[in-house]
């Protein structure tokens with residue numbers, strides 16, 4: 327079967343792997359990206375960008391200072407903006423995403439938050455009077471914006487943000503102010519140096535009454551000189567774990583006046599005479615966060631895919647040690663521990679991307695509903711995207727780190743691309759709502775679902791399985807080798823565990839309440855259990871999404887995807903075995919059965935491992951990894967990469983000349 331990656335001159339071990347492929351890699355790639363046309367379009371973009379001198383990096387960013395990286399990134403951003411239509415349909419979200427990944431990379435760029443949050447916030451939350459003016463200019467990139475919500479003292483607890491917006495009826499303006507040091511906006515991406523506008527989240531005050539957090543459009547810098555406007559202090563928060571090319575910023579506002587229309591008033595409104603009208607759903611103003619959390623799934627699925635590609639290809643190329651005496655050194659991919667480390671990451675990357683597809687459909691349906699005045703889909707989507715954002719970012723982070731360690735010493739080098747990838751990706755556990763906090767949002771929803779299920783009330787999409795009757799004992803290992811029924815038995819077991827954990831968490835919460843604690847204090851006493859229930863529920867949702875996509879996939883790729891799904895489900899069940907065992911739903915024997923099936927899956931998938939990662943269709947530019955390159959010619963490339971280190975510009979470094987040589991000389995003369 328064809329793996330389209332085979333080319334002359336490639337590392338022979340990689341070619342050998344590609345020849346054992348049992349499916350058409352293009353078919354799987356097309357399925358992953360929605361269609362053959364989408365796949366071809368991605369490849370055209372890659373080809374054009376790779377050949378274009380505007381996007382060439384003579385010196386890899388690994389060897390540049392942060393300022394130089396930002397300069398190089400800004401230059402490429404300008405080229406993307408001015409010449410974007412030469413490469414792709416600039417109105418197509420996925421084509422643009424791919425263009426940016428190819429042309430600029432993942433470490434941030436001057437327009438990341440402009441497109442990622444500033445424009446979505448305005449489009450989703452602002453009224454026509456404001457959008458008519460600002461959106462055409464923002465889309466035309468006459469202005470650049472950031473989304474400034476988090477403060478030095480508060481990020482999670484939006485209700486206690488300190489920045490104020492006080493309505494002045496006399497002038498029909500809001501006065502926006504930073505009252506304390508801890509009220510300074512701190513962290514917003516692209517706020518520090520790039521943006522000249524921002525959507526700023528402030529506590530709304532009318533007639534001395536605090537109404538709560540609302541968003542306002544504020545101009546920060548002069549449109550001509552880019553200097554901060556009077557009363558505005560703005561800058562970069564300094565180096566951080568990654569996102570080197572993003573100017574995460576700080577901002578203080580000294581009683582800045584903005585016209586009434588600058589409040590984002592699509593949902594909540596303030597009339598000229600200062601009358602406040604709340605939104606039709608209390609949290610519609612938080613809609614931008616739901617949007618980003620939903621879309622983060624795709625990015626994080628791709629991040630994990632990148633790591634899986636690097637680790638799998640490198641493990642096919644790397645030979646080290648022997649499994650049996652008297653035979654040549656083996657490809658490290660033949661070690662069972664290596665497969666157990668890497669293959670679940672491949673499966674999880676597919677599962678995350680497939681889950682994203684489901685969520686995107688639900689998000690689009692919700693937006694359509696809101697436009698027609700219906701908000702009934704929002705609570706379910708908020709709850710499941712909160713859980714998914716937490717589970718996926720954590721899962722991807724652990725997976726990337728496993729892949730990095732699976733590459734041995736070279737995985738620790740920036741040449742592998744994995745340390746930087748991890749740094750960028752792991753930020754997702756924190757931004758858009760810290761994971762522990764977001765899981766609690768899911769858990770709150772589960773508690774309501776438990777109550778509804780007990781009362782026989784209707785259950786919404788993500789919790790519908792709470793209404794199923796449990797069979798009491800698992801069918802795992804009792805389906806006579808029928809794969810479809812085995813998959814269903816595992817899904818049923820996971821659903822049983824999620825439901826049980828939710829019910830038990832609810833009982834624990836209630837018990838503490840009965841013991842005299844307030845609801846809130848009692849909640850804090852059971853949040854570990856609440857978050858555990860939320861995590862398992864979210865993993866059930868992912869497993870169901872993956873299962874749905876696989877069972878409806880084209881027949882040509884269904885067998886390999888079914889193998890991958892088997893591995894995914896066996897791995898998930900073994901990983902969560904304690905939950906399955908705790909109430910005796912599964913026996914120890916059944917868990918041993920799951921483990922033995924998992925080890926069989928590793929062997930089954932081995933011949934297709936390289937082809938499965940090839941099917942993610944990430945180019946060498948996107949991978950940005952010497953170890954993961956498509957041709958597998960790793961060792962020569964590693965040496966050429968290291969030669970570019972600035973430490974190698976001279977044979978004797980000034981620091982050695984100045985300090986180390988005299989020290990050695992002194993020591994010698996002491997003898």
Ligand SMILES: CCCCCCCCCCCCC/C=C/C(=O)SCCNC(=O)CCNC(=O)[C@H](O)C(C)(C)COP(=O)(O)OP(=O)(O)OC[C@H]1O[C@@H](n2cnc3c(N)ncnc32)[C@H](O)[C@@H]1OP(=O)(O)O
Pocket residue numbers: 438441442473475476481482483484485515609610612613615616617618621622625704705708756757758759760763767770
């Ligand atoms: C195109 C994008 C692609 C992205 C690709 C990634 C690339 C990487 C680029 C990097 C970009 C980084 C960008 C980062 C940006 C940011 O980080 S912006 C700042 C984000 N900040 C947060 O997320 C803050 C987190 N805090 C909150 O969301 C809330 O404060 C809270 C924790 C949810 C609690 O809010 P609170 O007001 O206290 O509400 P509760 O009392 O807990 O809940 C009341 C009810 O409201 C419901 N609810 C809460 N939030 C929402 C929501 N967003 N939507 C709908 N409903 C919501 C909640 O469930 C409660 O419901 P009931 O139980 O029915 O009362």
Ligand SMILES: Cc1cc2nc3c(=O)[nH]c(=O)nc-3n(C[C@H](O)[C@H](O)[C@H](O)COP(=O)(O)OP(=O)(O)OC[C@H]3O[C@@H](n4cnc5c(N)ncnc54)[C@H](O)[C@@H]3O)c2cc1C
Pocket residue numbers: 439473474475476479480481482483512513514515569574753756757758759760761762763
């Ligand atoms: C790379 C990056 C980019 C960012 N970009 C932006 C941006 O563009 N715009 C923007 O406005 N912000 C941005 N942020 C800020 C980000 O949204 C916040 O850092 C995030 O929401 C977490 O809030 P916090 O920092 O206040 O953490 P904290 O809430 O202080 O969290 C600290 C600890 O306290 C725990 N904790 C807090 N509350 C609770 C609770 N109720 N229950 C249990 N535990 C709790 C947390 O779980 C965590 O362990 C960015 C952050 C990063 C890292």
